[in-house]
Amino acid sequence: xxxxxxxxxxxxxxxxxxxxxxxxxxxxxxxxxxxxxxxxxxxxxxxxxxxxxxxxxxxxxxxxxxxxxxxxxxxxxxxxxxxxxxxxxxxxxxxxxxxxxxxxxxxxxxxxxxxxxxxxxxxxxxxxxxxxxxxxxxxxxxxxxxxxxxxxxxxxxxxxxxxxxxxxxxxxxxxxxxxxxxxxxxxxxxxxxxxxxxxxxxxxxxxxxxxxxxxxxxxxxxxxxxxxxxxxxxxxxxxxxxxxxxxxxxxxxxxxxxxxxxxxxxxxxxxxxxxxxxxxxxxxxxxxxxxxxxxxxxxxxxxxxxxxxxxxxxxxxxxxxxxxxxxxxxxxxxxxxxxxxxxxxxxxxxxxx
Numbered sequence: 001x002x003x004x005x006x007x008x009x010x011x012x013x014x015x016x017x018x019x020x021x022x023x024x025x026x027x028x029x030x031x032x033x034x035x036x037x038x039x040x041x042x043x044x045x046x047x048x049x050x051x052x053x054x055x056x057x058x059x060x061x062x063x064x065x066x067x068x069x070x071x072x073x074x075x076x077x078x079x080x081x082x083x084x085x086x087x088x089x090x091x092x093x094x095x096x097x098x099x100x101x102x103x104x105x106x107x108x109x110x111x112x113x114x115x116x117x118x119x120x121x122x123x124x125x126x127x128x129x130x131x132x133x134x135x136x137x138x139x140x141x142x143x144x145x146x147x148x149x150x151x152x153x154x155x156x157x158x159x160x161x162x163x164x165x166x167x168x169x170x171x172x173x174x175x176x177x178x179x180x181x182x183x184x185x186x187x188x189x190x191x192x193x194x195x196x197x198x199x200x201x202x203x204x205x206x207x208x209x210x211x212x213x214x215x216x217x218x219x220x221x222x223x224x225x226x227x228x229x230x231x232x233x234x235x236x237x238x239x240x241x242x243x244x245x246x247x248x249x250x251x252x253x254x255x256x257x258x259x260x261x262x263x264x265x266x267x268x269x270x271x272x273x274x275x276x277x278x279x280x281x282x283x284x285x286x287x288x289x290x291x292x293x294x295x296x297x298x299x300x301x302x303x304x305x306x307x308x309x310x311x312x313x314x315x316x317x318x319x320x321x322x323x324x325x326x327x328x329x330x331x332x333x334x335x336x337x338x339x340x341x342x343x344x345x346x347x348x349x350x351x352x353x
Contacts, residue, residue, distance in 0.1 A: 001134045001337040004081075004112040006165040009043030011080040014073035015141050017052040018066050019088025019120045021059030023142060024052065030187045031146030038145050038152065042164060044081075049073060052085060063090070067097035070124075074107040080114065081163065086142045087119025087220075087262075092227060092236050092245075095127065099243045108133055114163055116140065116333065118326055119262060122219030123227065126245045129217065129336050136163070137219060137258070137325060138333025148190045153179065155330035162333060172332050172349040174202035174322070179329040180297050181263065194329065201322055205344040206309055208318025213341040214288035216334050217247065218258030220326065222266065225274040228281070249282035256342070257283060258334055260293025260326030261304070268303040275311045289318035289342060291334075291349075293326035320344065 007013065015035075017023050023032065039046045049069035051059065059066055073082050098104050108131050115128060115135040128135045139145065139160045147153060152160070155175040161167045179194040228246060230237035240246060259278075266274065278284065292308065295301055308319055320342055325331050334340075339352040 002112040003134045004114040007081050008165050012045045012047050013081040014079045015048045016069045017085040019091040021056040023085035024055035031142050035145035063093035064097050067094040071104045082115045084117025084121045084140045091120045091123040122223035134337040136333045153330040159333045170351050175324045204321040206319040207315050210344040212289040212318045214254050214256040217255045221259045221274050222262045252283050252286035255287050256289050257287045258291040265299040272307045284312050291323050292321045294322045294328040296327045
């Protein structure tokens with residue numbers, strides 16, 4: 001795996017809309033203003049790629065324009081990092097424009113850049129993983145840098161600061177606070193805090209050894225399900241299979257799988273189907289352990305735990321639940337390909353960078 005250097009003061013960072021084009025809509029204009037201000041406070045120079053602000057309708061119709069922005073960001077030697085605007089649900093449509101473009105593939109190889117995002121950005125992460133670039137399942141622009149409270153959420157802010165040279169950290173602990181998702185993201189809500197709760201549980205070991213390790217590999221559970229089961233778009237499964245996007249069972253050997261549920265808050269019956277599909281792919285026969293993200297708003301908290309134990313049906317597979325990554329806030333960043341040592345005696349995840 002190739003590992004991009006961390007960001008330095010004065011660096012340019014590209015903002016890309018690889019799925020939803022909502023960053024270009026008027027209702028996100030205040031997120032842009034807030035996010036730009038915060039990036040500049042870190043000494044970074046935000047660069048909105050040419051198509052990133054063209055809106056939902058245009059980008060829905062032009063996946064090739066989304067792909068071009070990503071390619072051009074890699075071809076631009078002055079850009080050190082790439083931040084996804086937000087997720088969405090059709091990032092797979094970029095694959096033919098990128099995975100068949102030798103110039104893009106060569107640029108990724110010769111000019112690795114820090115890349116961060118979550119949700120349907122899972123598809124981009126799996127693409128980069130296949131191309132040999134380590135990326136970050138972590139903060140994005142709208143949800144995190146553009147957070148409309150007066151400050152970024154402290155735990156998430158620390159995760160983003162981990163992208164900056166000199167601020168690296170090598171362990172992850174549970175946040176002491178968790179937040180409900182906002183009901184109002186409008187300009188009128190600027191300066192309001194999210195509803196917060198004291199974290200009563202922390203990381204939970206559901207089964208298996210207290211200490212285990214392996215390279216990190218994973219993403220959003222719904223993104224996995226969509227690309228494997230063809231439930232959302234009729235051509236998604238075929239396109240993802242064509243480019244070998246989902247790792248084969250052998251590639252999962254010795255890894256730590258990380259998975260989390262999206263803002264759709266899948267009902268327990270769907271969650272069970274999603275976990276079962278991973279089981280059918282042999283993932284749980286291969287991995288050294290599983291990290292499961294905190295469900296947004298703690299939806300179906302106990303039901304998900306019960307399903308994980310029932311479906312995996314192998315008490316030797318360690319499962320750690322309620323980890324702060326993905327759609328629930330606050331969130332940390334998990335780096336693909338990095339060796340993580342999970343120590344539930346200490347309730348910490350150590351990263352070997």
